[in-house]
Amino acid sequence: MARLALITGAAGLIGHYLLTTAPRWASRWEVRGITRQDVDLTDAGAVRRLWRDLHPHAVIHCAAQSRTGLCQQDPTLAQRINVKATALLAELAAEIPFLFLSSDQVFDGSKGRYVETDPVNPLNVYGETKAEAERIVLQNPRHSVIRVALNAGTSPTGDRSFVEDMRNSLKGGTLLTLFTDEFRCPLPAGMTARALWELIDQDRPGLYHLGGAERLSRWEIGQALISWYPELAGQIQPDSVGTYTGAPRPPDLSMRCDKLQGLLSFPLSGLRAWLAGRTSAGQDLWDYPEGSL
Numbered sequence: 001m002a003r004l005a006l007i008t009g010a011a012g013l014i015g016h017y018l019l020t021t022a023p024r025w026a027s028r029w030e031v032r033g034i035t036r037q038d039v040d041l042t043d044a045g046a047v048r049r050l051w052r053d054l055h056p057h058a059v060i061h062c063a064a065q066s067r068t069g070l071c072q073q074d075p076t077l078a079q080r081i082n083v084k085a086t087a088l089l090a091e092l093a094a095e096i097p098f099l100f101l102s103s104d105q106v107f108d109g110s111k112g113r114y115v116e117t118d119p120v121n122p123l124n125v126y127g128e129t130k131a132e133a134e135r136i137v138l139q140n141p142r143h144s145v146i147r148v149a150l151n152a153g154t155s156p157t158g159d160r161s162f163v164e165d166m167r168n169s170l171k172g173g174t175l176l177t178l179f180t181d182e183f184r185c186p187l188p189a190g191m192t193a194r195a196l197w198e199l200i201d202q203d204r205p206g207l208y209h210l211g212g213a214e215r216l217s218r219w220e221i222g223q224a225l226i227s228w229y230p231e232l233a234g235q236i237q238p239d240s241v242g243t244y245t246g247a248p249r250p251p252d253l254s255m256r257c258d259k260l261q262g263l264l265s266f267p268l269s270g271l272r273a274w275l276a277g278r279t280s281a282g283q284d285l286w287d288y289p290e291g292s293l
């Protein structure tokens with residue numbers, strides 16, 4: 001009988017890709033997605049009831065307040081969902097594999113090319129909550145933390161991935177400024193989903209970095225997207241992050257992913273290589289079809 005894998009945050013970007021790719025990459029699992037409509041994960045009683053009803057054999061915990069700005073505005077809410085709800089799920093999942101999705105934002109971005117053993121030093125509330133939850137999750141040697149880089153994809157709500165954010169902001173008609181000196185390792189959400197499904201099958205718990213192989217500036221990312229999203233042409237402009245006056249921004253959150261790459265059956269390609277390998281505009285550009293790359 002198939003074992004039950006629970007996906008929290010199933011209506012979000014990565015959770016959605018996990019669900020839609022499960023028939024392809026997770027055929028030995030019965031997969032159940034949990035959304036806010038099923039349960040508010042900050043309601044401990046409801047979470048315990050759900051657990052008693054479902055008895056999952058593994059959990060991929062994607063639900064979060066993932067927007068840095070909203071975490072900054074409401075640190076208490078960010079703490080409740082990103083830390084407390086994670087701690088409760090990790091407690092309930094004490095005897096089974098538990099994959100917690102963290103973020104490159106646990107680093108301050110002063111160094112770049114981060115490896116798993118580098119010390120964390122978050123600059124914002126979102127990164128602080130992720131770093132705190134990581135410490136709780138990693139107390140259990142059966143559990144895993146996956147620090148995920150910037151994901152490109154198409155979300156059910158149309159407003160979750162950085163590509164959607166870029167395209168939505170253009171609708172206001174203003175030029176979009178992209179920093180030439182802020183670096184990330186973006187990757188397609190379909191690739192993230194495939195990597196998570198492979199990792200959960202490996203039963204190799206621990207701390208992992210999951211990003212694309214190319215370190216790109218925000219400006220380079222925008223340039224790379226133009227061939228698939230021509231509306232970006234003429235609508236994006238380069239600038240230095242030095243001109244930015246808002247909350248602190250980690251300049252270089254590039255990560256090395258050798259540890260995870262060593263467990264995977266496919267390459268964690270960079271964003272430009274990924275886009276160069278796409279041929280059909282008909283399919284989801286950010287999905288990982290069988291047989292590609």
Ligand SMILES: NC(=O)c1ccc[n+]([C@@H]2O[C@H](COP(=O)([O-])OP(=O)(O)OC[C@H]3O[C@@H](n4cnc5c(N)ncnc54)[C@H](OP(=O)(O)O)[C@@H]3O)[C@@H](O)[C@H]2O)c1
Pocket residue numbers: 008009010011012013014015035036039040041042061062063064065066067081101102103104147148149150151152155160161162
């Ligand atoms: N996408 C990225 O580029 C990226 C990069 C680094 C790390 N991550 C991490 O990866 C994970 C998945 O990211 P994502 O992009 O898929 O995030 P997302 O699109 O924002 O999805 C998160 C989901 O969690 C749900 N949620 C939030 N609070 C909840 C609550 N109290 N009860 C039940 N559900 C709740 C959200 O529902 P509502 O929409 O109703 O709030 C949303 O559907 C997150 O932990 C995120 O921090 C993502």
